[in-house]
Amino acid sequence: MSKRTKGEPGTRHAIAGKPVPLVDGIEKVTGKALYTADLETEDALIGRILRSPVSHGLISRLDVSKALALEGVRAVVTGADCDHTYGVIPIAMNEYPLARDKVRYRGEAVAAVAAIDAATAELALELIELEIEELQAYYTAEEARAPDAVLLHDDKPGNLEREVHHEFGDLQAGFSNAAFVLSERFDCAEVNHAQMEPHAALAYYDDERSRLTVHSVTQVPFYVHLMLARCLNMDASRIRVVTPFVGGGFGSRTETLNFELIVALLARAANGKVMMRLTREETLITHRGRPHTTVKLKIGMTNEGRIAAVECETVQRGGAYAGYGLVTILYAGALLHGIYDIAAIKYDGYRVYANLPPCGAMRGHGTVDVRHAFECMIDRMARELGLDPFQVRRMNMVAAPSRTLNDLMVNSCGLGECIDAVEKASGWKERKAKLPPGRGLGMACSHYVSGAAKPVHWTGEPHAVVSMKLDFDGGITVFTGASDIGQGSTTMVALAAAEILNVDIARIRLITNDSAVTPKDNGSYSSRVTFMVGNAAIEASKNLRKILVAAAAKKLDANPEDIICEAETFSVRGSEQSMMSFADVAIAALADDGTINVKGTFTCPPEAQGGKHRGGAVGSTMGFSYAAQVVEVSIDPDTCLVTVEKVWAALDCGFAINPLAVEGQIEGSVWMGMGQAISEETVYANGLPVHGSLLEYRMPTIVESPDIDVTIVESIDPLGPFGAKEAGEGALSGFPPALVNAIADAIGIDMNTLPVRPDRLMEALVARRRKDKITARNSEEVS
Amino acid sequence: MKRLIRLEINGRKHEDAVADNLLLVDYLREAKKLTGTKKGCDGGECGACTVLIDGVARPSCITLAATCDGHKIETIEGQAKNGRLSALQRSFHENLGTQCGFCTPGMIMAAEALLRQNPEPNEDAIRSALGGNLCRCTGYVKIIKSVRAAAGAKT
Numbered sequence: 043m044s045k046r047t048k049g050e051p052g053t054r055h056a057i058a059g060k061p062v063p064l065v066d067g068i069e070k071v072t073g074k075a076l077y078t079a080d081l082e083t084e085d086a087l088i089g090r091i092l093r094s095p096v097s098h099g100l101i102s103r104l105d106v107s108k109a110l111a112l113e114g115v116r117a118v119v120t121g122a123d124c125d126h127t128y129g130v131i132p133i134a135m136n137e138y139p140l141a142r143d144k145v146r147y148r149g150e151a152v153a154a155v156a157a158i159d160a161a162t163a164e165l166a167l168e169l170i171e172l173e174i175e176e177l178q179a180y181y182t183a184e185e186a187r188a189p190d191a192v193l194l195h196d197d198k199p200g201n202l203e204r205e206v207h208h209e210f211g212d213l214q215a216g217f218s219n220a221a222f223v224l225s226e227r228f229d230c231a232e233v234n235h236a237q238m239e240p241h242a243a244l245a246y247y248d249d250e251r252s253r254l255t256v257h258s259v260t261q262v263p264f265y266v267h268l269m270l271a272r273c274l275n276m277d278a279s280r281i282r283v284v285t286p287f288v289g290g291g292f293g294s295r296t297e298t299l300n301f302e303l304i305v306a307l308l309a310r311a312a313n314g315k316v317m318m319r320l321t322r323e324e325t326l327i328t329h330r331g332r333p334h335t336t337v338k339l340k341i342g343m344t345n346e347g348r349i350a351a352v353e354c355e356t357v358q359r360g361g362a363y364a365g366y367g368l369v370t371i372l373y374a375g376a377l378l379h380g381i382y383d384i385a386a387i388k389y390d391g392y393r394v395y396a397n398l399p400p401c402g403a404m405r406g407h408g409t410v411d412v413r414h415a416f417e418c419m420i421d422r423m424a425r426e427l428g429l430d431p432f433q434v435r436r437m438n439m440v441a442a443p444s445r446t447l448n449d450l451m452v453n454s455c456g457l458g459e460c461i462d463a464v465e466k467a468s469g470w471k472e473r474k475a476k477l478p479p480g481r482g483l484g485m486a487c488s489h490y491v492s493g494a495a496k497p498v499h500w501t502g503e504p505h506a507v508v509s510m511k512l513d514f515d516g517g518i519t520v521f522t523g524a525s526d527i528g529q530g531s532t533t534m535v536a537l538a539a540a541e542i543l544n545v546d547i548a549r550i551r552l553i554t555n556d557s558a559v560t561p562k563d564n565g566s567y568s569s570r571v572t573f574m575v576g577n578a579a580i581e582a583s584k585n586l587r588k589i590l591v592a593a594a595a596k597k598l599d600a601n602p603e604d605i606i607c608e609a610e611t612f613s614v615r616g617s618e619q620s621m622m623s624f625a626d627v628a629i630a631a632l633a634d635d636g637t638i639n640v641k642g643t644f645t646c647p648p649e650a651q652g653g654k655h656r657g658g659a660v661g662s663t664m665g666f667s668y669a670a671q672v673v674e675v676s677i678d679p680d681t682c683l684v685t686v687e688k689v690w691a692a693l694d695c696g697f698a699i700n701p702l703a704v705e706g707q708i709e710g711s712v713w714m715g716m717g718q719a720i721s722e723e724t725v726y727a728n729g730l731p732v733h734g735s736l737l738e739y740r741m742p743t744i745v746e747s748p749d750i751d752v753t754i755v756e757s758i759d760p761l762g763p764f765g766a767k768e769a770g771e772g773a774l775s776g777f778p779p780a781l782v783n784a785i786a787d788a789i790g791i792d793m794n795t796l797p798v799r800p801d802r803l804m805e806a807l808v809a810r811r812r813k814d815k816i817t818a819r820n821s822e823e824v825s
Numbered sequence: 826m827k828r829l830i831r832l833e834i835n836g837r838k839h840e841d842a843v844a845d846n847l848l849l850v851d852y853l854r855e856a857k858k859l860t861g862t863k864k865g866c867d868g869g870e871c872g873a874c875t876v877l878i879d880g881v882a883r884p885s886c887i888t889l890a891a892t893c894d895g896h897k898i899e900t901i902e903g904q905a906k907n908g909r910l911s912a913l914q915r916s917f918h919e920n921l922g923t924q925c926g927f928c929t930p931g932m933i934m935a936a937e938a939l940l941r942q943n944p945e946p947n948e949d950a951i952r953s954a955l956g957g958n959l960c961r962c963t964g965y966v967k968i969i970k971s972v973r974a975a976a977g978a979k980t
Contacts, residue, residue: 528927747966
């Protein structure tokens, strides 16, 4: 059960702030929710992809004639059918939907087939003749950066996608003020989102009118729309993108993915409808996960525990193509800022190409591995200096309002309350010293952005638009292009509208994610939806309310300022007789002009959009969420198996518009951090994913998942909708360091590699026992 | 080769000729249009396709349709009776035991099998019964809560 520190339900608002089930929850529990793979395919062809069997090479021969000649095959497409690249950042789009001339990772799409059934499509793949002249392949950032390494991309010397060098404040002075300086290296494995729904897309090409409709699992239908127009060389007005129910995202679908373009190329080539359902293995290949990351961190601390200076070098193995890479490497540096007040920070980031599937954005984009290293080291330094880890964090917390060294805006911060909450809830003070052997407590803090204040496709448009229709039936239809990927964003929009209009949530109908109907939305990523779409929904609702109030005032012969609207009834202040029902006011409002359409927009002000330095827009946001957590572990001395006994997490989400959904987001993100900390990692054997199933990719099951005690902290952000900020990412990055700190507390071993697999911990334990023995023998000899 | 199977799905009798190698999940989703049963993996990894066969929770993605001849199959579509949600469906809805919803049908079916056998399961029994059902959204906290609440509502 969650606790809240402020804004108890009902104190501030009539509707917002009370826990409600998801507005689309009934469909989910009854099996009626249609996901992309569930869409009707009676008349559809089945699409399949031929993938490269080698990691790096030049395509010397690709002959599809036999496949094309097979009965039942309607289309075969290859790299020759699309010479436009796609990607995320306009300046860094270097990937083709189907490889042209060169393949850069094992599993890269080379050709695709559409046939009357799956068996025919699979047989056709066998008939495609592919010859590849192999090149040297690189599977680590270190190998790829070697001076004599073959280049994956000719324009990227050293196989470096992007380097970032940022220095703020006086580093030398900072380190000379420090009484204690510690340097460490951390290695964090590549991890995947592993959302439960495998990738799928359905495309329909209408040759008579040259129109294309694509249904997909995407978090970013707008970006998919742009890339479809680009890669198919079509006028964007002839394309329609629809997102049905989405079975999880976590960042895996925050960029256009090759299968979404391939299915459209196939549909056009076949003049028809093509369904493409990827297998779990293919879904894991098309992952765009968090890259393998090496963090070298140097921190200087005063005797009192003030962080005086920080120097950080981060190397990310980004995989074969750019994707979100340059954003990820910038985020890793930018989010060194914004949580603690530090006088000097230097950051050097290197994003490296390697012959593996491309990485991308994953929950906690960019910040997780660096925050892990940082929070582990702060703990170790506090221990060394004999300081309390909670106190050290409190003393360094960022103040609000303020601007960070790298020019990020901080308007609200409830980190102190988060720290207090988990210290108290976990019984840290009373229990810490009394834990039995093999048991430990660890803590850590974290933060995350509520959306990027400057989006990657910068057009100058508002950051979010929500429109609304009120019609003769008194029903309010809200249109939003924001993808609900399970986080409850559709419910959030409904609550915002119901609150402002003072109507029952049942009066509101949501239409989401259809480019033919709903206003453009940048998508569900970087936790932007509540802040931006929520504010746009509030504005749209206020615009509608104004019309309703004016209509009621006219009918009731009163001033609009005197009209009160409560629980679907309009009345005149001070006059109990003058009342109108919502339905009557709606009819009155329609009388002059008919059906009412309004919209609301939200724009992040320029001062929120970050510093002027190169890459300064990344990390900029309207509001940071803050989190603290305590993790309790027990360690089996024989197997080194780490059991997470319990987690206490607190997150400052500004204001919980729907506390039930906020709790769910905190629990889910903490748990995802646990997976990364104890068991999840991708493993490649010569580029072949060994983790290509949900048995090998080891996410925690219900059996090893702990209870999570949640506290919601509400700092009431001055610009957030009802004061809200993000809730779905901020707590993730605190888990791995809190776990590693708890392991140190339990058995005195500091682990610098993620995940902390039992074999890794055992190795460290054996090494320490050996060292202890040698030390003991040496001291015996001396005596 | 095809063979004739007679079976009951959600209380209705069906008779179909099915290929020997047709998986139950594909039979349900494609032939019967019961797409509530989900495919989350390449076979037996995730539990999203869990259905009840004679009241026992089974992954339909590693069950041949042909072996279901003469058996009673229950899927998520058969859980609500006369338009009323089952206790588990209501509980998953109200307690946010579902976020993206993709694992939900399998999760509810596995929990349904548990509650029929053990109407008042403790937390360990719930964890054990749902051990083969993966969820990526909830961290399982509210799934456990949903099952417990449904058990309370039933008894």
